[in-house]
Structures are given as structure tokens and as C-alpha cells.
Amino acid sequence: MNSPNRITPIIYGTAVMTLIAVFPVLNLINVFCCAGIILGGYAGVYTYWKQLQNTGLALTTKDGGMIGILCGILSAIFVTGFGLLLSLFSETNPMIEIMKTFDDIGFQMPPEMSQYLDKFSNEYNEHGFSPTITLFSFISNIILYPLFGSIGAIIGVSYLNKKNTPKI
């Protein structure tokens, strides 16, 4: 018997991860140790497990882990791309807003930090986005999303397989 396709679970998992990361307020979930990404990995595995229910095939850790990693990679690309598009189409310079917020709350910025913000602000003015921030964001996303996505997926496999085990 052929195993069900893994595209649908990957799409679901990626959608959950990406939506949580890009929606305002909802993205606060990710400040709790990337809970949104873990949830996305779990959602991908859960969808795959649901598909397997009618086939009689078992959910393997290999498939679950791969779904989590792939969801993470795709979501990292989408989230970075979304951030890039948002800054390209928005008229505001987020660095100026950050500096203004610090001024409002009376935060004394170290000279190094102020220098950085100026540099990023100039990049925004020049290109409409900051290549440094985009690159850094992509590098950290491509590490964090597959890592936490696979954690969510592996916990999911462990939980769903336990749920399926008949009690003696």
C-alpha cells in the first residue's frame, strides 16, 4: 500500500508556523521559546497522522521529523520573505520608530547601539529595506525554525503513537 502524500501535512505545518509568526499579537506566542514553531511542527505531524488513519500504516519518527524540518525550512523562507515585502512596501522606517520609542521611554542607548541603528536606518532609506537585518533574520530563522519545528514534530510523533497504542 502506498503511503499518503506528505505535501498536505507540510503545507498545514508551514501555514501554522508562518501565520503565527506574521500575525501581530499572535506572534507573541513565539517569545515563549518558539512555541508557535513547535505548534506548527506538531500540526504537520498531526495532519499526516490523520491521513495515515485510513491506510493502516504506522507513523514513523523519520517521517514526522522530516515533516517538522521541512515545515521549518519553508516557514523560515516565507517569514523572512514576508518581512522583506512588508518593509519594501511600507513607507515607514522601523529604525526611526525604534529610536523614537527609546527616546519616549527615556532609554539611554549605548553609542555602539545608536551607531548600528543609524547604519540600519540609512540602509532603509537607501534600499527600502535593510539587507543586513534581512540576511541576519534569514540566517537565524533557518536555524531556529527547522530546529524547533523538528522538536514539535518529534514530541507529536511520541504523543500520537502513544495515543494509538492499544491498552492491554
Next chain:
Amino acid sequence: MPEFHEKSLSETDVSKKVYFAILSLSLIWLVLILLVPVLMDSGGVPEKISSFLYLFFSKVCHQQDERSFHLLDHKLGVCSRCTLIYTGFFIGTALYPIKYSLSNTNTPAVWILISAVIILFFDVVLDSAGISANTFYSRSVTGFIIGFILPLYLIPGFVKFFSEVHAFLRNKVST
């Protein structure tokens, strides 16, 4: 029989590699969190590295000053709860071989993990709802508990994952 011996040797090898990779990565992660304020205090190039590390960890934590441990007058890379989650994770991983074999692929009952998540969840929700303010102590303890428990699920899971991938690739190569 020799074939079986060869297979089990290979699986033990995979589980050892997976365990030491998780142990090393969790140690590096924890050291980076502790290193951020030290680098910030050093000035020059280390300070620049520290700024990028703060930016990196801002993806996984709110980094609120009043909720973070401080070292050399600078906050750590993540808040107190996250610091204790990662510390708990490292200690749990380091102590794992005392109770379990490295090639173990069985996880404990899920209710243990769910209980730890519920305790942490209530600590967050009761504080957010203004019912009972959490403290440095409650945040640290709830964080540590979940961090300490997680390796019991993740190490067997990753061992199983990499063993299955290893077996799959070996079969692919042999056919």
C-alpha cells in the same frame, strides 16, 4: 548473527552521536546565553558580537529587563524562565544516561510532559490575568521543570529519528 551484531553496533553508534550532539548543542546554547553580558561588558568587537547575539535570542524570548537575570550589569541573552528552561534541559540531558540507555527509544508517559506544561501555563496565565503575580522564583522553577523533563522525550525521539534515517539511507545505498 554477525549481521545482527553489525546492525546493533551501528545503531548504538548513531544513538551515541545523537546524544552527544544534543548535549554539545545544549551546552553551546547555554554558554552563549551566559556569554552575552560578558561580551557586552568587554567593549569593542565582543560588544558587537554581543549585540548580534541579543538580536538572535530576541527571536526566542521577550528579553524583558525586569524579568531577566543580570551579569556584570547586563541582562543575560534570554529571560529568567528561558535561562532555567535551557539550564534544566542541559542538566536533564547530562543526567539522562544515569537512568536510561542511550539507545532507548521509549518515552515516558505523556501526562508528565503535559503536567509540566500546565504548571508553566498557569504561571503565565494567572500573571497575565492579574490574578496572581508570578515571581522570579516561580518563573525559574516552572521553567526548570519543563527544561529538565524535555530531554526524556526529545533524546529518544531524535535517536529514533536518526536511526530510522540511517537505516533508510543504508537500505537505499545497498539496493
